[in-house]
Every structure is written in structure tokens, then in C-alpha cells.
């Protein structure tokens with residue numbers, strides 16, 4: 138009796154699933170990217186995808202090719218892989234829009250108001266201000282503020298010529314938070330509340346952005362509130378011009394809480410990737426042979442003036458920008474540890490002529506994720522190995538499918554096209570400054586058995602390590 142009932146249930150389930158998959162194939166007829174529905178109504182492939190997005194997408198790419206669509210939680214997401222295709226998307230911002238996706242993240246993750254975020258004129262003014270200040274006007278001031286704060290941090294009694302052991306990630310996080318807060322919000326701003334609340338909020342972002350019932354997000358929302366409350370009130374006089382002017386621009390539109398969220402987004406953007414990139418840079422530096430470490434030191438010594446022991450040499454934004462070996466080192470860190478898929482929304486019905494020779498029809502308002510090829514062995518030989526000089530030869534041509542690709546299509550940690558990260562110059566400069574400060578001022582010892590595991594599979598831009606790494610350090 139039970140066996141018959143069970144057999145009937147299985148039969149009903151199979152029939153339902155076949156119908157469900159057929160329904161979806163009808164909605165997506167020929168000329169569309171292959172649709173992968175999974176076998177759970179509404180949920181689709183969400184569970185498999187969420188377990189390990191990068192691996193799942195790579196597995197599907199091997200079966201279905203560079204363009205395919207996933208059915209996830211009642212909606213569809215089109216994935217586009219291969220630098221030739223990704224580049225085509227980047228250079229068509231009218232068809233593939235970044236801001237629609239950015240707005241949705243602003244609302245879901247950062248609790249920005251739905252209505253005023255669409256105020257195009259203000260959003261446009263704010264973005265021009267960000268680009269102008271972060272890519273030009275305030276670069277030098279930010280660099281000098283960071284340098285001063287670094288010197289101040291490392292001259293306290295906490296650091297001596299005796300070895301001390303620290304948890305490397307927490308230590309770096311404390312440094313980057315203290316410095317970034319002084320850079321953005323001024324010396325008088327107390328970074329303690331941000332130190333307490335930033336990491337818990339950062340870890341809750343996958344939950345806040347997930348398409349799950351709002352009730353399942355209660356704890357994540359509380360962590361977000363604690364972080365955002367650090368920024369209530371008008372910015373200090375000592376805050377950098379960008380922060381003060383952005384506050385003035387949005388004051389007539391936003392209430393106090395919304396203004397603090399707006400500042401919280403900028404603080405998060407300036408910290409999240411920078412802290413993690415900084416961790417991996419120092420980690421890989423310590424794992425290199427003495428001869429490689431010496432090459433990096435030689436560049437520091439050649440480019441920067443000599444200074445007394447225990448002090449940092451004078452550094453301008455321009456001198457930091459000229460350090461090509463350190464730049465290549467950071468590029469390799471970003472290649473190996475940046476995992477996110479950049480999001481775009483189709484703003485029209487699009488006929489996408491893909492690299493495989495097919496033309497795919499995509500409907501207006503199709504969410505599209507661009508898959509980076511940072512671990513593609515056809516482009517990057519031995520892709521899971523850190524090679525400090527992989528990007529040193531700037532004339533080197535990479536290729537995919539037998540055709541050359543620009544480095545800016547192969548290596549995309551800052552996104553691409555019109556929406557390239559506006560913070561990329563200051564981010565590089567800060568990371569170099571921190572690395573130089575640590576190398577010039579400290580001796581480090583990382584035991585060989587300390588191996589940091591990458592959380593790449595959770596698809597978090599540059600992710601933190603998955604395990605705790607202890608390092609010994611002392612002032613030189």
C-alpha cells in the first residue's frame with residue numbers, strides 16, 4: 138500500500154517537473170540563451186547556485202557554453218562569460234545598464250530610499266562629484282592623510298622591537314578602518330563604533346541581497362542598522378570635501394537616517410575590498426622567496442627618498458602611481474581573489490551577437506551577470522598559482538579562443554566600461570601605501586603551516602580569508 142502511494146507521488150512529481158521545465162522552455166523559445174530551470178518549482182536552481190556560485194556557473198558553462206540563463210526564485214538571470222562577450226556588454230551601456238542594478242543593491246543591501254534614488258539629476262551630480270574628487274581633486278590629500286595616520290598608528294606604545302603575535306586579518310582590518318575613517322571623516326572622528334560594526338555588517342550582505350523572505354533577514358538588518366548608525370549627523374569640519382558636499386547635495390531629499398545610510402555606502406565601498414586586498418597582498422608577499430621580496434624592496438628604495446629609521450619616506454600620489462612592480466603584484470592579487478559577477482540590466486530588447494557566432498535575443502529588463510575569466514587557464518597559465526610578475530610586462534598580449542584580448546577585458550576587478558569603479562585610483566594608492574608602510578616599518582614571520590583559504594566561492598568581490606592566520610611582527 139505504502140509502496141504504491143510512494144510510487145504515485147514520484148510519478149506526480151516527475152510529471153510536474155517535466156511540465157514545469159516545458160513551460161519555461163516555451164517562455165524562452167529558440168534564439169534565446171539555454172534556460173536551466175532545475176527541478177524545484179519557483180526555487181529553480183537557487184539552492185545549487187547558492188552553495189557555490191562560481192563553481193556552479195563554471196560547471197554550467199562547460200555544459201551550455203558562454204551564455205545561459207538560470208531560473209532562480211521565480212525569476213531569471215542571464216550569465217555571460219568569455220572576455221570577448223563581456224567586453225561587448227561593457228561597451229554597450231545603453232543596452233546594458235549598471236545603475237538599475239546599483240539602485241536595487243542600494244535599496245536591498247544599504248536601505249536607501251526607493252523613490253529618491255531614482256532622482257536622476259541628483260544621482261548624476263553625485264556621481265560626477267565622486268568621479269572628480271576620487272580620480273583627481275582629492276587624491277593627493279587622501280594620500281597624505283593616510284600617510285600621517287599610518288605614522289601616528291605605528292608610533293604608539295603598542296608596537297615595540299619585541300615580537301608580538303596578531304590575528305593578521307583583524308589587525309589589517311583595524312588599520313584600514315582607522316585610516317579610512319581619518320581620511321574620509323577627519324581626525325576628530327572616533328573609529329571605535331565602525332571597528333565594532335563593519336565586519337558583522339559586511340558578512341550579512343549576502344543575506345540582505347538574497348531573494349529570500351524579509352522575515353529571514355531580521356538579524357542582518359539589525360547588523361546593518363548598527364553599522365549605519367555610526368554615521369548619523371552632519372559630517373565633521375575635518376571630513377574630506379567629497380563627504381561634506383555629498384551630504385549637502387542630498388540634505389534636501391533625505392531624512393537623517395537615509396543620510397547616514399548614504400554615507401555608510403561610501404564607507405563600506407572604501408573599506409570592504411581594500412581591507413581584503415590588503416590582507417591578500419601582505420599574505421602573498423610573506424609567502425614569496427627572499428629574492429622576490431627583495432625586488433619589491435628595491436623598487437621602494439629606488440622610487441622613494443631615504444628617511445630615518447622608524448619613519449615613512451615622503452610619498453605623493455604620483456610617486457606611488459609610478460611603482461610598476463608593486464602595481465603588477467596587486468593586479469595578481471586581484472586576479473586571484475576577486476570573484477564577483479558584475480551586474481547589468483538590459484534596457485531594451487537586445488540582439489546580442491556573441492563570440493560563438495550565435496545571436497541571442499534578450500528581453501528588456503533581463504538581469505545579466507558578467508562572469509570574470511580570472512581563473513581561465515587558456516588566458517592565464519596555471520591560474521590557481523600566485524605569480525608575482527604575471528602582469529609586469531605591460532605589452533604582453535593575452536588571448537582567448539585564438540583571438541587577442543585587452544588586459545582590461547581579461548582582468549576586471551574594477552568592473553568595466555562607463556561604470557569602472559571610480560575608487561580604483563585611490564584604492565590602489567592606499568593599498569600600496571599600506572604595503573610600503575608595513576614593509577618599511579616592520580619585520581614579519583609567517584609560519585609555513587599558515588595557509589589562508591580563499592572564500593572565493595561565495596562570490597564576494599575580493600573576499601576575506603576563510604580561516605584565521607597568525608603572524609608575528611615587530612618594529613625594525
Ligand code: HEM
Pocket residue numbers: 235239267271403406407408410411414475479480550551552553554555556557558559560561563564598599
Ligand atoms: C580593491 C578595491 C576596490 C575594488 C576591487 C572595487 C570594485 C568595484 C566594482 C567591481 C564596481 C562595479 C563596477 C562595474 O560593475 O562595472 C565598483 C563600483 C564602485 N566603487 Fe569600487 N572597488 C574598490 C575600491 C573602491 C573605493 C576605495 C571606493 C571609494 C572610496 C569605491 C567606490 C565605488 C563606487 C562609488 C562605485 C559605484 C560606481 C557607479 O555607480 O558607477 N571603490 N567598485
